[in-house]
Structure formats: structure tokens, C-alpha cells
Amino acid sequence: MNNIKLENANSPVIKDKNSAISTKASLKANRKFKKAGLFTLFVGPAFLAFAVIVLIPFFTGIYYAFTDWNGVTGNVAWVGLDNFKYLFTEDKQFQRSFLLTIKYTLVAIILTNVVGFGLALLVSQKLKTKNILRTVFFMPNLIGGLLLGFIWQFIFIKGFESIGSITGLSLFELPWLGDEKTAFWGIVIVSVWQGAGYIMLIYLAALQNVPQDIVEAAKIDGANKWQVLRHITMPMVAPAVTISLFLTISSSFKIFDVNLSLTNGGPFKSTEMLALNIYTEAFVNNRYGLGEAKALIFFLVVAAITIIQVTITKKREVES
Amino acid sequence: MDKKYTGKTFTVEILAILLGLVFLVPFYYVFSNSLKTFAEILTNTSALPSVLQFENYINAFKQLNYLKAFTNSLIITVASNVVLVVFCSMAAYMLVRTKKKISNVIFMIFVAAMVIPFQSIMIPLIKTTSSLGLLNSVWGLVIMYLGFGSGMTIFLYHGFIKGIPVELEEAAIIDGCTPFGVFWKIVFPLLKPITVTVVILNSLWIWNDFLLPQLVLQDASLRTIPMATFFFFGQYTKQWDLALAGLVLSIIPLLIFFFSMQKHIIKGITSGSIK
Numbered sequence: 001m002n003n004i005k006l007e008n009a010n011s012p013v014i015k016d017k018n019s020a021i022s023t024k025a026s027l028k029a030n031r032k033f034k035k036a037g038l039f040t041l042f043v044g045p046a047f048l049a050f051a052v053i054v055l056i057p058f059f060t061g062i063y064y065a066f067t068d069w070n071g072v073t074g075n076v077a078w079v080g081l082d083n084f085k086y087l088f089t090e091d092k093q094f095q096r097s098f099l100l101t102i103k104y105t106l107v108a109i110i111l112t113n114v115v116g117f118g119l120a121l122l123v124s125q126k127l128k129t130k131n132i133l134r135t136v137f138f139m140p141n142l143i144g145g146l147l148l149g150f151i152w153q154f155i156f157i158k159g160f161e162s163i164g165s166i167t168g169l170s171l172f173e174l175p176w177l178g179d180e181k182t183a184f185w186g187i188v189i190v191s192v193w194q195g196a197g198y199i200m201l202i203y204l205a206a207l208q209n210v211p212q213d214i215v216e217a218a219k220i221d222g223a224n225k226w227q228v229l230r231h232i233t234m235p236m237v238a239p240a241v242t243i244s245l246f247l248t249i250s251s252s253f254k255i256f257d258v259n260l261s262l263t264n265g266g267p268f269k270s271t272e273m274l275a276l277n278i279y280t281e282a283f284v285n286n287r288y289g290l291g292e293a294k295a296l297i298f299f300l301v302v303a304a305i306t307i308i309q310v311t312i313t314k315k316r317e318v319e320s
Numbered sequence: 321m322d323k324k325y326t327g328k329t330f331t332v333e334i335l336a337i338l339l340g341l342v343f344l345v346p347f348y349y350v351f352s353n354s355l356k357t358f359a360e361i362l363t364n365t366s367a368l369p370s371v372l373q374f375e376n377y378i379n380a381f382k383q384l385n386y387l388k389a390f391t392n393s394l395i396i397t398v399a400s401n402v403v404l405v406v407f408c409s410m411a412a413y414m415l416v417r418t419k420k421k422i423s424n425v426i427f428m429i430f431v432a433a434m435v436i437p438f439q440s441i442m443i444p445l446i447k448t449t450s451s452l453g454l455l456n457s458v459w460g461l462v463i464m465y466l467g468f469g470s471g472m473t474i475f476l477y478h479g480f481i482k483g484i485p486v487e488l489e490e491a492a493i494i495d496g497c498t499p500f501g502v503f504w505k506i507v508f509p510l511l512k513p514i515t516v517t518v519v520i521l522n523s524l525w526i527w528n529d530f531l532l533p534q535l536v537l538q539d540a541s542l543r544t545i546p547m548a549t550f551f552f553f554g555q556y557t558k559q560w561d562l563a564l565a566g567l568v569l570s571i572i573p574l575l576i577f578f579f580s581m582q583k584h585i586i587k588g589i590t591s592g593s594i595k
Contacts (some may be wrong), residue, residue, distance in 0.1 A: 035418075038499055042414035043426060046407040046470045052452070053467025054433050057444040064444060119339075126325060127333045129340075135582065136340040139347075142578050143571055144528025148395050149348050150567055154560060159349045162365035193343070198589065205590050243582050254437050255531055257405075261550070280438045281537070288443050299440040306435045 042197040065292040077288075083293035093269060094294060101253060104187065104273060108252040111192045113244055116199025126208045136202070138197035145194065149261025152190045153177065154263075180270040183263050187271060190258050195251065199244045206240035207233065212228070239313075246309035250302060274298055350571075354564035361560045376565035380552075384566050388541060389548035390573065396533070396544060397526045400465035401519050404473050407466060408518075409511055412477035413503055417486070427478060434471040438531065442507055446535050454536070461536050465526055473518050478512040481507070517588040520581065527551050527574070 003155060055208030065083060069076045119137050119234050123130045157175040164172030177183045210233055218228050256275040259265065265272030265280070272280070278298060353361050354376055355369040364370075380386070402577070415423045445464075446455070454460030484507065492502050530546040537543065549570045556563045577587060 013345070039414055039418055042503075043411040046411040046466065046474065047426065047430075048465040049407070049463055050433070050470045051467075053445065053449075053464050054436065054441060054471075055429075057441045058433070059435055060448065061440060061444045102380075103323070105526050111321060122332070122336050125332055125336075126329060127336055128325075129333060129337060133336055133340045134345050134586075137579065138586065139575075140343070140576055142524065144546055145529065146528070146530045146550060147567065147570055150549065150563075151350050154353070154564060155346050155349055155568075158365045158560065159346070160360065183411040193346070201586060203592050208395060224354070257437075260530075261553070275437075275439050279531070280441075282443045288447065291443050295437075295443065298437060299435075302437050308574065 001275060002054055002232055011140050050318050058268040062294050062296060064289055065296045067289045069289040069292070070286055079289070084289065084297075087179070087293060087297070091290075093272065094277060094281075096269075097272050097274050100184070100271070101255075101274040104184070104255070105249060105252040107188050108195070108255075109248040111188065111201055111247060112195040112248045112252075115192055117203050119196055120201065120203035124204060134200075136198055140194045141198045143194075145255075145257030146261045147192075149258045150188055150192055152186065152193075153262055156186055179269060183267060183271045187255070187258060188261055190262060191252065191255065194258070199248065202240050202244050202247075203237060206237040208238045214248040242309070242313055246272055246305065246313075249305050249309075253302060253305065325490070348566060350564055353560065354568045356561065357557065358540055358561045361564075363570060373561065376561045377569065379561050380565035380569055383562065384548050384552050384554075384569060385540075385543070386548070386569055389543050389545045392542055393457070393527060393546075393573075395542040396461055396465075396489070397520045397523055399458070399462045400469070400526050403462060403466045404469045404522055405515055408470055408473035409477050409508060409515070410503065411470070412474045413481055413507055415474070417476055417489075427474070430471045430474050434475070438468075442531070442535060456538050456542070456543060458537075461533060464532060464536065465522075467534070469522055469525070473522065476514055476518055476521075477511065480511060516584055517591055520585050520588040524585075527577075531589055544572070 020049075064076070066080060067076045068076060068082075069080050120243070123134050123137070127133065143151075160172040160174075160176055171266050174182050174184050214232055215228055218232055223231070233285055254275055255273055256279070259276045260279075261273065263271045265276050274294070275298070278294045281287055281294060329446065349365070352368055353365060355372045355374070356376075357363070357371075357373055360370065366523050404496055415546050447463075449455060449460065452460075454463060489507055490504050493499075497505070527545075528546060533544045534550070537547070540551075549566060552566045553563055556566075
């Protein structure tokens, strides 16, 4: 600012036409330079941190996926597709984790959305306790997965045993975390308990946007509750369904904390999901190259899910 | 959605309350058992404690090094929030107001990178940032949170700033205000609603985050609450009296935060998810 003022003040003194033009040009260049400097000053710090922390590691990671890097020896050798070949032919644990994660994701998204939508319908009624109930249903979502896993470790080991002996229900007397099948359902229960309240909030916001006059009109025309739900509420809530589905898909696919603290992949690595498998490969087995190959596959799946999500949401926006 | 409170609504209400209680059962078990002796936990898990054992909490508080862990978590969360709000609001503002191709390109890179899962970055991140001196340091961790959080934060600010009319800023520039002055004195105060959302979303994420601090901070004295709980639980497996008291201590700050900011949290989370 100061420079510009000075030059402006000087310019009337200069009588020569040519030099006046050159001052004008330098003024313009100066302004441009200033703008670029300002741009760098505003955007630079965030972008620098982002580049160093996210972009550079991401791209070097892709390179390391094709090497035998183990982090200890200095020399990193290019091995081409060997890591990927190994993963798909020999690494049975990786394949098991991959399939398990897909199975888990399917189960978790269905249950979380069904429970979440049910809760939203429930707390959108004219209940006296609806505000307290909203808080209660949402509360587990606030606490990180790690702590939730530990809470439920106690519930599954001691709480269920006690409930079982009081009620006599055999369901509670199973060795929940000690058995492959029930341990899987244990993880599902915890993540539904955690995620349903969050999904409830999204559906609730959508439900509150359903215009009541349409619902009233339908009722006057003789529609019953189910018909109102099926033909008015559901279509109006559809965009929220898309959002919720994809939120749960990517969070379920990336599950780590609950997996670590509840079962730690056990018993015998039977509940080890992909994110935990990558972590173990890299930081327990110290096979970084292999870990990176897994991480790259992991990224491709997550990216594919997100791209499909964005395309679908965009399409819907255009239609509506 | 009838206006009247009928008998049917009452039945629904009872069912809803029962369901709410089911949701709270895990909390009941953890809280009540954290106040029992070890023997009582084993024999009487479902009952209320016969004599309240506050020693559990005193022991867990010491063993967890709770005050230290709490301070670490607080410093990391507050500092990360400050740098995220300052640098990302500035960046988003400039990206919106500079109508050039480069702004769009940079914005798209930030948004696209939100897709990358943490697991795809962590290995090179930990192995290469050690050379930058970012490992085993709280400030290193804060810079990492700036890097990881910038995509989402800039995205939220960007959407909000687009809706702010530019005329106000132009008037201020004519009055001789510097670009920094325009941003901090005029634009930033207008961003308050989105800043609240950003701070809530980032606080919950950073406070609860386990894996990144676990990989970055090696010194026991730098442990955050989730890390301290993790080591504590591993050390005292099956010693439930201590473990549960420690767990309650770790949950309490979150509950206080939630109940004091409930309205903002629910609003913030709903608006953050829909964008």
C-alpha cells in the first residue's frame, strides 16, 4: 500500500510521457507481485503442512508399495508387482481380513442405518422425553472407539456372564470374545451402538424437513401410517439415506480403534480387519513394503466407494 | 405426528425409554463396577456397589498419570484447533476471493485428498517425518493435525465464505484497510457459526484420536488420554477395579464437554455431515 501511494505521489512530477507509461507498467507488475505474495501468505501455511503431512507421504507410499522396504536396512530394492502377487496368492491372513472387512461393512451399514432410522422415527414423535432420548442415543458416538472397545470388553466378559446367570438366557452365557463368530458380532454390536446415534441425527434433520401439510393432506385422503411412511416420508428422506449409507460404508471399512481395543484381532487373528492388518504388517512385522502394498489396495477401495458416492449424490441433486 | 398425546403415544414413550435404558446399560456396568472391590466385581457384577470404593479412582488417577495425560490431550487439542482455524480460514478466504484457476486447483487437491485413508499415509509419514524432527514432539503432532485436518476445515470454510457478500470488504479496502485487517476485523467475525462447527468436529476427532499420537509420541510423559488408557488397560487386564476406574476417568472430560456444549455439538455434527 505504501509503495503504491509513493509512486502515485511521484508520478505527476515526471513530465516525460514514456516514463509515465513505464511507471504505470511497473505499478501493475508491482500489484500483481503483491497479490501473489498475499496469496502465498494466506494459503501457504496450510498448504505446506498439507503437502508435507499428506501429499508427500501418500506419493512416496505408492512408490514403496513396489519395493522390499523393511525400514531397517538402508537399501530399498524395486520388486515390481511381487508384493501384490504375494498378497493375492500367499498371504492368507490378508485375504481373510479383506473378506472379513467386506462382510463386516455390509452387516454394519445395514444395521446402523436401520437402527439409526428407527431411532430417528422414534424421537421425532411427540414424546415428552424426546430431547433426553436424543441425547442418550447420541452419547456413545462422542466417545472414541478405543474407549468404547474397552467398555464393551468388560460388558462381554463380565457383564454378559452376570446377566446370563440372572436371566438364564443362553445368549449371554456364550464366550463372546473367545469365539470367532460371536467376537465378530461383538464388534458389530459396538459399532452399531456407537454409530446409530450419529445416523439418527442425520435422519432426524431430514425427517424434520418433511412438510407437514403434505402428510396432513395424505391423511385426509385416507392414507394410513404405513402408506405415509412409504410414499411421503421415505422419498423425502432419500437424500439422507445416500449420505448415511456412504458415511457408514467408509467408516465401517476403515474400522480400527474398536477392533484393536475390543478383540485385538483375536481369537487367533480371526477378527483382524484390514486396517489392523496393515498396522500389524508395518509396525509389528516391520515389512513396510508389504504394508504399503496393502495400504494402496485399501486406498483404491476407499477411493472407489467415495467416487461412487459423489456421483450418486451429484446425480440426485441435479434430478431434484 | 398427531398433536394430541394419546394412549398410543404413551406406549411408544415407554418403549422408547426402555430402549434408551438399554443404550445406557454399558455405562451403568462400567460406572457401578468402578466403585467396587475386585472380589465384588467378580461375584456381584450387576448389583450396585455395597461400599463405594473411591480408592480405585485414587489408584487409577496415579497409575494413569492422569493429570499429565489430561494436560497433554488438552494442549494438543487446543493448539491444533488454533492452527487449524487460523491457517485454514485464511487459506479458504483467499481461495474463494482469488478468482483464478490456481485457486480451484488447490481447492480440488485439498478436497480430493480427504479420500485418502490414514493407513495409506502412516507408514511413510512416520518413517520420513523423523528426519524433520516432528516425531516425539507435541508441536510435530500439532503440525500433523494441521496437515490432516486442513482438507475438511478448508472445505467447510470455503462453502461458508462463498455466501458472504464481497461489498463489505471492498468498502473497507477503500477506507485504507490492509488485506490482513480486512480478513481479521471484518471477515473472520462473520465466520463464527462455521468456526464453532469446525472447532467441535476437530476437537472430538483430535481428543479421541489414538493411532496418530500412538505412532508419533514415544515418550511416556507425552501420552494423551486415549494412549494412557490403552497402556493402562493392557497393563491391568482383568484387574477390573483399577481398569474400570481408569476408563471412567478417561470418559469424564468428554461427557463434561458434551453436556456443556450439547446444542452446538448436535448442530455442528449435523451440518458437518451433510456437507
